[in-house]
Amino acid sequence: MKIYQVKDYKEMSRKAANIISAQIIIKPNCVLGLATGSTPIGVYQQLVEWYQKGDLDFAEVKTINLDEYKGVAPDNKQSYHYFMNKNLFEKVNINPININIPNGLEEDSSVECARYNKIINNLGGIDMQLLGLGHNGHIGFNEPEGVFEIGTHCVALTQSTIEANSRLFEKDEIIPNYAYTMGIKSILQAKKILLLVSGEDKAEILMESLNGPVTPSVPASILQLHNDLTIVADEAALSVIKLRKPASIVMELEESC
Numbered sequence: 001m002k003i004y005q006v007k008d009y010k011e012m013s014r015k016a017a018n019i020i021s022a023q024i025i026i027k028p029n030c031v032l033g034l035a036t037g038s039t040p041i042g043v044y045q046q047l048v049e050w051y052q053k054g055d056l057d058f059a060e061v062k063t064i065n066l067d068e069y070k071g072v073a074p075d076n077k078q079s080y081h082y083f084m085n086k087n088l089f090e091k092v093n094i095n096p097i098n099i100n101i102p103n104g105l106e107e108d109s110s111v112e113c114a115r116y117n118k119i120i121n122n123l124g125g126i127d128m129q130l131l132g133l134g135h136n137g138h139i140g141f142n143e144p145e146g147v148f149e150i151g152t153h154c155v156a157l158t159q160s161t162i163e164a165n166s167r168l169f170e171k172d173e174i175i176p177n178y179a180y181t182m183g184i185k186s187i188l189q190a191k192k193i194l195l196l197v198s199g200e201d202k203a204e205i206l207m208e209s210l211n212g213p214v215t216p217s218v219p220a221s222i223l224q225l226h227n228d229l230t231i232v233a234d235e236a237a238l239s240v241i242k243l244r245k246p247a248s249i250v251m252e253l254e255e256s257c
């Protein structure tokens with residue numbers, strides 16, 4: 001595990017974009033596992049900026065997204081399809097056939113999960129998986145449960161996740177209760193994992209994820225077992241770790257800018 005400590009959201013975004021750019025430059029046809037939510041927006045902005053300057057080329061890059069709301073159409077503003085199009089895909093030269101996102105309109109969960117698992121297998125592995133961290137420790141939409149779900153599955157979102165996501169919906173819009181998500185095994189099989197965490201509201205769960213027991217009740221805790229995990233976190237997100245100073249983690253902290 002390597003933890004880059006950065007000042008704030010802006011620095012986190014720049015550092016993460018640097019790491020992703022390096023991956024694309026080293027392997028132009030790499031498979032990137034992508035996330036949505038507030039956390040990666042700044043990363044995508046930075047990648048777009050570097051693309052526009054001519055420093056990055058997405059022509060051969062393949063992507064696979066972690067999750068999508070069930071029952072939400074790709075052109076719906078709340079869908080993760082829409083989010084990815086607006087924040088990244090429409091702004092770079094990625095080939096649409098290389099973009100993969102769960103199909104929220106597939107009503108039959110077993111059909112969609114089997115289709116998505118097949119895509120993940122056919123891609124031959126994810127080179128770098130980008131992750132955000134939920135307030136309850138979820139990664140993708142792998143919510144706290146009794147067991148780690150290994151493959152793509154349809155998940156009932158917890159109340160805390162629904163509430164956290166409600167900020168993105170208009171008053172009269174229905175907030176989805178279900179989502180398709182890549183499973184823990186697929187995430188862990190990524191060659192490299194890049195976890196981004198920003199803000200004091202994530203400080204406690206970040207500490208628990210990295211220093212607590214590995215348990216499905218804190219899904220992100222399983223990342224402790226990955227052999228190429230990089231975390232980019234800002235000072236606020238690291239505040240609890242820095243206060244309690246667990247020996248195993250403090251050793252991994254690296255100042256960065």
Ligand code: F6R
Nearest residue numbers: 035036037038039132133134140
């Ligand atoms: C989104 C995803 C989620 C988010 C998490 C944090 O694709 O996989 O696990 O990363 O809910 O969301 P934000 O970044 O909005 O705090």
